Amino acid sequence: MDELWYRGYRTRGTPTAIADKVVKEIKKRNLGQYAPRICTEPTKTKRPDELYFFIAINSEVIGQPPSEIIELEKWLRLQHINIFPASECIFQEDFKKHWLQRFREIAYTRQLAEWMPQAIETSIDYNPFDLSEEPVPDEKARQSYNHLLYWLSAHGNGSWQGYRSACKELKLEKANEPRFLFRRLRSLGHSEYIDEGHWTIAPSCLVKIESEDQDHKYFIAGGQSPNLINSFRNQEVTAQSNLGAPDSVFISFKSNLEVQTLLPEISRQLNTQLMLLGNMSKKIADLLPNIQGWQQSFLREISIFPELYKILKWTGKDFSKWVKSPDEFGMYKLTHHNVDGIPVDYYYFFDPGQGKWFQGDWYGLRYLANRHLERIPIFIHAYPENYFYIPIGDRIPDIYERSLILASGELPTIHKDGIIYKNVSLSLAELIAAKLGARIDRRNDVT
């Protein structure tokens, strides 16, 4: 702001009433740019018959009021507000020295200069369940993936948008990477959705890895921090950034006794409850229903108005069949334009028997749709490596996949047109395949 100078006025009345009156008139005349503020005495005056106040003037030449202010002064005189001698051009120091030791400043026209709207991104991710196009993970972002897991662990829970902001800060927001990343974190037992707007970290635990060597090897699932990881002496870390996930941390113990002794000690030191779990892979697989049961228990009914969407049906290969009104079991892609005109895709399952729409894991819906199209997937189990191969087009619902991943503590790798899970015993592979209505081929290798 250029240097302001002042003109002083004298009148009778209370400072508040006079200020209100003058401010209203200045606003009415739209003189804010010439008279950006006034200074009055504090609300009480010891001299009820004599009130001083000062109008700040912004003009090209100091001492020369703009014509608009001259016009205003005519109106002021009609209100018995008169300029007083020696106050035609003064500065704040002058009136502080001579007239007002204490004063109140009323700035009534100030606005933020060059204020620019900052969009509030209340919903930057329209559909986190859309896993239709998987981006290639950034292998170089190993530290960022680890930091994301630590950050989630420190917060405990939060909003989906907060999670996305953290991904953005860590430069993990390429395309729709955060959605896939969250699915990977869930599969590794690190996190969960709470509802359709929040996430939570899972409890910190050591999960046993079954092996034929009868060793005592575990991996850390759930919340973790550098301090927790460094609390263990015999740790081994496997980078998974090429698969788009934090490191897998494996801990080896000499005996059961060592595990039982060390865990409570570390829990106490870190003031957290660290759980010791057995073979969770098998336990979860046993617990899971078959695919019909998955459809009944894991899908969530939603209420939508199909007439508002463009609807395409999954054909077994792609979403190329346009339908006006769905009347068959299957997975559908529903597209509409949001308030900002951006097309948003939703993927739902339709059950014509019930006339209802359901939402669930994207790969799970596709798997279910394929089963309704009478497609029987063929999985491969390779022994002695204990590799389990699932064709990429038959990727299984997330909770079944979690059961397989928890067998090794590592994400599956992509090999040709399939996904290979490690350390999956034949019995586990058969159990999962049976529940999902898939056939299983037993081989020596998956190539």
Next chain:
Amino acid sequence: MASYEEWNEALLKYVISGMPRGSRIYLAIDDEAINFISGTLNTLPGNFLEVIQERCIRNNNVRLNHLSVEPIIFQEQHHQTPPYFGFLCFMVLAAYRMGDNVDQGVARGDYFYHFNSMLGLPVDQGRPSAMEGGAEKSLWENWNNWLRVNGYEPTASMRGERYFTYARSQPLLRQSDKDSLWNFFSNYQNKYPDFLDKDEIILKLRHDFNYLTKYLQELIEVDGKLGSQRYEALADAIFEVFGMWVASGKQSERTEAFRDTFSNPLLMGLYRTENFRSNESQFYLLPKQPKRSIQDIEITVTFKSENAALIVDRPGWFETLKWNIAIDEIEKGLELITNSSRVANKLILPKRDFWILLPDPEFRDSGIFASWEERPELGIPFLLLAKKELETDLKVLKNEGLLVWSKTPKEIGAWLEFSDLVVVSDAWTGVSIAQKNLLNQLRPRNSTTISLNGGLKDPNTNAWLVNHGPEITIFTFERDLELQIIRVGEDEVYESFTVNSNDKKQPKWDVPGRYLIRARSESDSDSGRERQVAIIDWDAITLSTPEKHGSIQMENQSIFGAWVKEG
């Protein structure tokens, strides 16, 4: 008998508990406070003066050197109770007693008359010789810094070169003022219905100015004005008396039984998220923690035939309650019953015509908006949920150039949700709208905002993580502000910029430590606006407890991460 340390701890809890980060903290330690705290310590009120005398008097003089501490630099120091805190509270108690005795023959300005008499020192000696040169100054400065480190705004300040004015800057309502306000509410109870909020009460008191005592008139005149530094604290203190008066069944006398602030109901705010499938706004209840809660209390609330325990989320706030709240419930207001007969027996969502919902102050980019604070800050976008009839008033404010928004408000029942409101002016004088309270609450508190956005924050230490510190944005009316980032403890300017409004700066934040961000213009007579930023290493983070209900339910078991739990 309690020890000095026990008093120290209890006094700090009394002052800090229930106060959200960002609050201006006053040491409102009067005789009522001492009575209350002595009850929780199972001792007599007089014990406080005894322990102060024992700890701070040697050879008939004041001794403070053993209460001094090093300046707070490291993050881990921030939880420790300052050893001098009890003495500062004692200084404020003397200031309170000075206020109460103004009309009893003691000169108004004679602070040390009360100070000395309470310590058993010669009353007419003035400032004790061991305190010459303002020995208490470093303690007050350390306390102010302790507050900043913990995310609060300090309020203690010195006027002129008179060191005792630090203590004089703290008292708000004295016991006699509370009694007088109580009597006033009783005498004019038709004018003061139960559902008034604190701004409305202040507005009404300003209107009924002539009926108040002289001291109250002065308080209301100076501090009861919006924009005044002490407005929020005074409004809170008055609202507390009003709340107790209502809770007492509007008794005419403020007897001992009604001096216990704990019988007050707890207020709840609104917490708003957005369903990422439907984009629908979802509202939850956000309970405030009780103030002055020295002992930890377990509270369970009942709503819709279900129970839920109140879990501490952060200073001042419990976690949101699990129930989704419909707009008609917001419109009517809610009263939830708790299991507690004494502390916070009710939780109240006040019936209001509008709700100001601000971005989470600890995580601006979370997409969560709630009534964390009562007023928006200049330049920071916020949400407003308002009854449709307020749209006309809002348009007036927009036309006056005070507010801006661009998105069409979303209709939710008989309410409108404005999702991108921003206050762009601090010049609210002379504007007239029908809903005065809306005007009061939208008016910003400061005319310069230092906004800290982005980065990665550790919620447990309220610090940012190294290399992921915040971006700084300044909103101001001034030009060419000097923005300095100073390393606390080394007094070394880490980075320095000249900024104008809307400028964004992203320091590197590559060295853990504590930093002071200061924005100052040439015309600023005082130190300008300040914010503190702490940067910690990744090694310093701690694990938080996960949500209890974030699991996949099966028949009798549930899967939570890698864990299968029964039930």
